[in-house]
Amino acid sequence: MKQNYDVVVIGAGPAGATLAYELGKKGIGVLVLEKEKLPRYKCCAGGVTSKAANLLDFDISAVAEDVICExxxxxxxxxxxxxxHSEPLIYTVMRDVFDHFLMQRAQRLGAMLMDGKRVTQIQLGGDSVEISTADSTFRSRLVVGADGAYSIVARELSMNRGIxxxxxxxxxxxxxxxxxxxxxxxxxxxxxxxxxxxxxxxxxxxxxxxxxxxxxxxxxxxxxxxxxxxxxxxxxxxxxxxxxxxxxPTCTEGRLVWQDRALLLGDAAGLTDPLTGEGIYNAIRSAQLAAPVIENYLTGAAGGLQDYQQIVDKKIITELRMARTLAKYFIRFPRLVFRILSKSDRVWRAERKVILGETDYAAVNEEVGGLKGILGQLLRL
Ligand SMILES: Cc1cc2nc3c(=O)[nH]c(=O)nc-3n(C[C@H](O)[C@H](O)[C@H](O)COP(=O)(O)OP(=O)(O)OC[C@H]3O[C@@H](n4cnc5c(N)ncnc54)[C@H](O)[C@@H]3O)c2cc1C
Missing domain, CATH: 3.30.9.10 (D-Amino Acid Oxidase, subunit A, domain 2)
Known part of the structure; x- marks a missing residue:
């Protein structure tokens, strides 16, 4: 028998758990399907930058392993x-504990978790989407792929290009x-x-x-x-x-994060920072950007989910484009980047502000004077 839901989220990492939490705050119940039994290990350095921690409206210090100031x-x-820096730059976490902590917050607001359930197939229909696991089929008004770097949602819906x-x-x-x-x-x-x-x-x-x-x-x-x-x-x-x-995964130009009744969040959408590999921030951020779009769709205030694409393009992908440009300097000239970093306080000051969420890459690029500024610094060195 098929079970009916408004929203089915696939994956209980930071992206899926945050979306379930944000929708829970709006009184919208979701089903989260997770292939592993929680808490589950995730291969990750577990660095939660201050800017990522600040996105959350609750304190994560209970699950922080260490607080990084250097x-x-x-x-x-x-x-x-x-x-x-005199204030915390990064909190380190073990991802099994951290992700479970986020999911428990969502469950307290009504999210339903089925763990140990691997999604094997997604089928978009005219007025619903069908999501299958080995032993069940779920029908939902929309599906959210928060299922990480090897996203089955992206694959099944041919949205895995531009990564x-x-x-x-x-x-x-x-x-x-x-x-x-x-x-x-x-x-x-x-x-x-x-x-x-x-x-x-x-x-x-x-x-x-x-x-x-x-x-x-x-x-x-x-x-x-x-x-x-x-x-x-x-x-x-x-x-x-x-x-x-x-x-x-890091996305390139023209990345599709929305299609019909499906949205992609976090790693499934390829939203990690190409310069640093940081992905928890945009996993949380994309979930927070998706929540109001989903609410508008479910209440009939919007006819579709396409606003999500526009808002992710504007708030995340533009920023990642700038990070990609900076990553090119780092990859090509690591020795010189290190020399500039160690000789000029400007670069560390700018990097620190990014970690703290006080500025973005576009501003950093401006601060270091873009490629021209970097070349100037190199010549001086
Ligand atoms: C070695 C390494 C170090 C990293 N270090 C950092 C760091 O220090 N800081 C940082 O910010 N980022 C780091 N990252 C990136 C970060 O781990 C990811 O960006 C982040 O986990 C993305 O969160 P997510 O919720 O989108 O996906 P995930 O955390 O990957 O969660 C996806 C969930 O979906 C589940 N799932 C997958 N397929 C299915 C399926 N078919 N059915 C049901 N469930 C499914 C998975 O089991 C998983 O629980 C690192 C990554 C790596 C590989």
Missing amino acids: VAFTFNLGNPFLGQ EYITAIESEIVVAEDDLAKWKSRVRIDLGVIPGGYAWVFPKRGQLSIGAGCRASRARHLNRNYQKFLNSLSIGNYTIARSGSHLI
């Missing part, structure tokens, strides 16, 4: 430049207390060791999330270079609790 940038394992990928690997590394203490409140970013990308250390309560990522087209030696980075950290005895790799 970023140690290095070039090819050399001496660090320390970017500091480029970053390949990322990460290990959760359990280290001794004294090793852990060295990383307290500090993340490390190395710009040179991974051609076409970067490597990182994000501290958690009992472990370090150590990873690396680069453009998928340049990932041939990613594992070898990651190992080099890991060895350079001089960590004493450690055990690898978990290790994995995952794609990070």
Whole structure:
């Protein structure tokens, strides 16, 4: 027997959980289908920037593993430049705990979760959409793909064009207390060791999330270079609790995030930042932008969901375009970017403001003077 709903959301990551929460606030009940049993592990450094945390109207400190006030940038394992701030820049989280926390907030507002339910098929019809799992079929007025980088919604509805990928690997590394203490409140970013990308250390309560990522087209030696980075950290005895790799999708021009009765959010829409790989911010943001569009559609105030495309283009994709331009400088000239960063306070000040959500990439580009400004800095150096 088919079960009928107004909204079915696929995926209970930050995008799906936030949408369920936002619609719950409006009194709209949703069904969330999640293929894993919650809480589920997600391969992720778990850095929630202050700007991402500030999007939420509740406090996340209960699930924060550490609060980051310092970023140690290095070039090819050399001496660090320390970017500091007196206020939190980033909260680190374990994604199983964080995502479950977000989902529980939504459930309190009436969202219904069915976990351990993998969606296998989506069929758009004239007045509804049918969503199938191995043992059930659900009928809904609309479907939301919040199902991550390998989105079945995007695939089934042929909305998976206009995406480029970053390949990322990460290990959760359990280290001794004294090793852990060295990383307290500090993340490390190395710009040179991974051609076409970067490597990182994000501290958690009992472990370090150590990873690396680069453009998928340049990932041939990613594992070898990651190992080099890991060895350079001089960590004493450690055990690898978990290790994995995952794609990070970033959209290119003309990305379709809406079609008929379907919307895509977060990674399913390819909304990660091509410069940093940050995806939690736009997962939450896209959900918050989708909620009023869905409300208008369900109440009849709007005839369709097309406004979502316009608003995502304006508020997110334009910004990602600028990040893509900046990413090109970082990828091509990591040594020079590092030199500029370490010699001029302007770049760190601008980067810090982006992390805090006080400015955007367009303003940063202006602040550093665009390509002309960067070339000028290079010549001076
Ligand atoms: C190694 C690595 C490090 C990263 N570090 C950071 C970081 O520090 N900070 C940051 O902001 N971003 C980071 N990211 C990116 C971030 O993880 C993603 O952008 C973010 O998880 C996107 O959230 P989402 O809700 O869109 O998708 P996801 O978090 O991927 O959630 C999608 C959900 O959908 C479920 N699902 C998938 N298919 C189906 C199906 N067929 N049926 C039902 N359910 C399904 C999945 O099980 C999952 O729970 C990192 C990514 C990687 C790979």
